[in-house]
Amino acid sequence: MRRPEVELSDKAAAFVEQHPHLVESLAGRAVERTSDTPETAELRAGVRERVREYLAASRTEEAQAARQASGQAFLARYGLPA
Amino acid sequence: MTVLDVVLDASALVVYAENDLQALPIDELLDELRNDTGGRVLIPWFAVEDALRILRDDRRALDRLQALTAEFGVQLPDAGTQQAVEVVVAEGQVTAGMAHAMLLAVTAGCDVATYSASTLRQAGFAAVNDLGDAFPD
Numbered sequence: 001m002r003r004p005e006v007e008l009s010d011k012a013a014a015f016v017e018q019h020p021h022l023v024e025s026l027a028g029r030a031v032e033r034t035s036d037t038p039e040t041a042e043l044r045a046g047v048r049e050r051v052r053e054y055l056a057a058s059r060t061e062e063a064q065a066a067r068q069a070s071g072q073a074f075l076a077r078y079g080l081p082a
Numbered sequence: 083m084t085v086l087d088v089v090l091d092a093s094a095l096v097v098y099a100e101n102d103l104q105a106l107p108i109d110e111l112l113d114e115l116r117n118d119t120g121g122r123v124l125i126p127w128f129a130v131e132d133a134l135r136i137l138r139d140d141r142r143a144l145d146r147l148q149a150l151t152a153e154f155g156v157q158l159p160d161a162g163t164q165q166a167v168e169v170v171v172a173e174g175q176v177t178a179g180m181a182h183a184m185l186l187a188v189t190a191g192c193d194v195a196t197y198s199a200s201t202l203r204q205a206g207f208a209a210v211n212d213l214g215d216a217f218p219d
Binding site: 040043044046047048049050051052054055058059064066067068070071073074075077078079080 | 086103106107110111113114118166169170173174184185187188191192193206207208209211215216217218
């Protein structure tokens, strides 16, 4: 596969030279995220749905009130100021 | 839409950095928050210290952790928070990273995203986003 020739600015080239491991890890992460098998893609979709359900439930007034109350209880348990 | 912050504890940082299949929940959570508006990802300084001790010389994982902290920043403890962390560590029998995460979440009014939910609950902390629970049954 022919690699595209990308001309980097001086600043970008300096960053790549100074942080080879970081650039490599970011590229590797992109490959990992795009190399899902059908099984892992299905798993990822299921996890995404569960995460979205959690975020929706966390935003309710009831959840926020419960969070505040539990926070106060936590501080009181350790004798910390509210 | 209500703005929702999240605190990441050391277990979330380590799993994210190691990036195996267990990391799917933290990956998806961060992606959802990136697409959100205004919600912060709060990374406690002591949790970073805990994670660095666990990751040791895993170069690839350390780079992923570095990129994450560069993206979202790290919450440094002030003097009052440091004292509170010491109290929770001594009495709650948790690490400084877990204590800092719980205290930061109370201050911010949000949950701690963690793969160690049972440990946080045993320490008396209930506002937990159990990332291990995000895998479908």
